[in-house]
Amino acid sequence: MIQIKHLALRRGLKELLKDVSLTLNPGYKAGLVGANGVGKSSLFALLRGELHADAGSADIPPNWVVAHVAQETPALTQSALDFVLDGDRELRTLEARLAAAEAAGDGMAQGHLHDDMAHIDAYSAPARAARLLGGLGFDTAQHQRPVSSFSGGWRMRLNLAQALMCRSDLLLLDEPTNHLDLETVLWLEEWLKSYPGTLLVISHDRDFLDAICSHIVEMAQQGMTLYTGNYSQFEIMRSERLVRQQADFDKQQREISHLENFIRRFKAKASKARQAQSRVKALEKLERIAPAHVHSPFDFHFAAPDNLPNPLLRLDGISAGYDDRAVLAGVDLSVEAGSRIGLLGVNGAGKSTLVKVLAGELAPLAGQCITSPAIRIGYFAQHQLEHLRLDESPLWHLQKKAPQAREQELRTFLGGFNFRGDTVNDPVGPMSGGEKARLALALIVWDRPNLLLLDEPTNHLDLEMRHALTMALQDFPGALLVVSHDRSLLETTTDTFWLVADGSVRPFDGDLEDYRQWRLAQLADEARPSSDDAAGVNRKEQKRIEAEQRQRLARERKPLQQRLSKLERELETLGAEKAELDAFLASPDAYGDDQRERLASGIKRQGEVSARLSQVEEEWLGVQEALEALDGGQ
Incomplete structure (x- = not known):
């Protein structure tokens, strides 16, 4: 287990944690939530041994293997597949020892090492690595490409695959969905659900936390509070x-x-x-109780546009791509006033390409993008953060847009994006990705657009800012087109979906759950072997697949069975206490003058026990259903 005892942690002059004690049991899947800057990433660094506590301790079992996603990837010449295989440290150690034994001609050592490798199922490791790469969006041809040939976002996916490949007891994931598209996020959720170790994940994606977490750890006011359940239950x-x-x-x-x-x-x-x-x-x-305080530092809205022409723009036979290679072809669509559109499609299908054409950043290879003379576009994309002046301040950026506006008006406006006091004069360069994204959004909001084009606007934004953005977008009277892996944002701010697939863009008739089912069916069709391929699967391979399924089932059942046993013990204890309380409250003796205090405390305790008993019974039923679902899916 992870045991945090009287922990104090500082970064520079800032005290992040003060006298914190917390226990995380093996098998917990815990989401770490809190505003940017409260110390979530610093806690991860402490658990990895990269930071030292200022007081107290944060201990993990000494024999645990800890995996995390590296933040940088050198330009390596090794293949993507070999890079991912490096994550299996036990495999690489045995391979090195086997190579040494072969070089020394030590036959006995070779035999033992082959047994050890069979024991860890080393010979299926390349297939496991390939499945991880496939799940994270790499096609088969990319498996043998050198790591150096991939862009930054794809290298982050390789780092994630390497971390998932590790035979870890503790997996630390810091914003793992930031560089992923919706399909890959859904795949990662399924993988993490079956992960047998202890998981700690920092994420600002509430749907992701809802899907995978058994517990939530809230970091706030220099403390940590553990809650049982997913993010919605935590709220x-x-x-x-x-x-x-x-x-x-x-x-x-x-x-x-x-x-x-x-x-x-x-x-x-x-x-x-x-x-x-x-x-x-x-x-x-007197130990002072703090007043309850959950207040979002963000307070902004989109002002009504000066006009709302209809249609705002129309695509007429558009083909678009790069270096004369079309990614999209023959696109005929229009964006009407008041449209609220979400773009769906796998990574690389052309969603960002379409948005760039609509924003006027990318000239079409063929066809026309016809816009209204009165159109006013607000365009947000991650690469636009690079256009911010790093040596200048948020106030300077806004003054460049509105030289006639009073400084106090600009300060008040920036305050809605949590740039307050002297921070409006701080240089942009040292700011975090979330702060830069907030500034870019502020500059867009100031322009009063009538068409918003948002390409992954929530990357680097914390939960409070995501909520504030969602609320502002819900009230936005103009047209909206969004690309996002944040399902909550898509579900609450858009009315219709366009599907970008197979080089085309077309309306999608359905919601996000319909899209998920459509993608699962599509992936199943792609994975289904032809009759010739099926005939070639030998019995040994079939046995290996069946063994993997049995092992996976056993791993998934174990934490459920442990939880069931714990709940049954608690039910027994609570049942006995309730019976004793019921007997006392039903007896005439309980209502004597000398029993008033005991009667009052008994009535109060009976209510508490009954409420907890109902809660435990409900959780017990949920665990039983989960076990039955596992057994039924064998």
């Missing part, structure tokens, strides 16, 4: 906790006020001096 429990905290705070404030009034009234009276002094001591010892 409910947090809101309930905050209501209780606010009630406790209000009660304590009344108590403090009463004590202070007593001290103020009687500290000068000799007859009451001793009582007043005792109240002073009580006030000093």
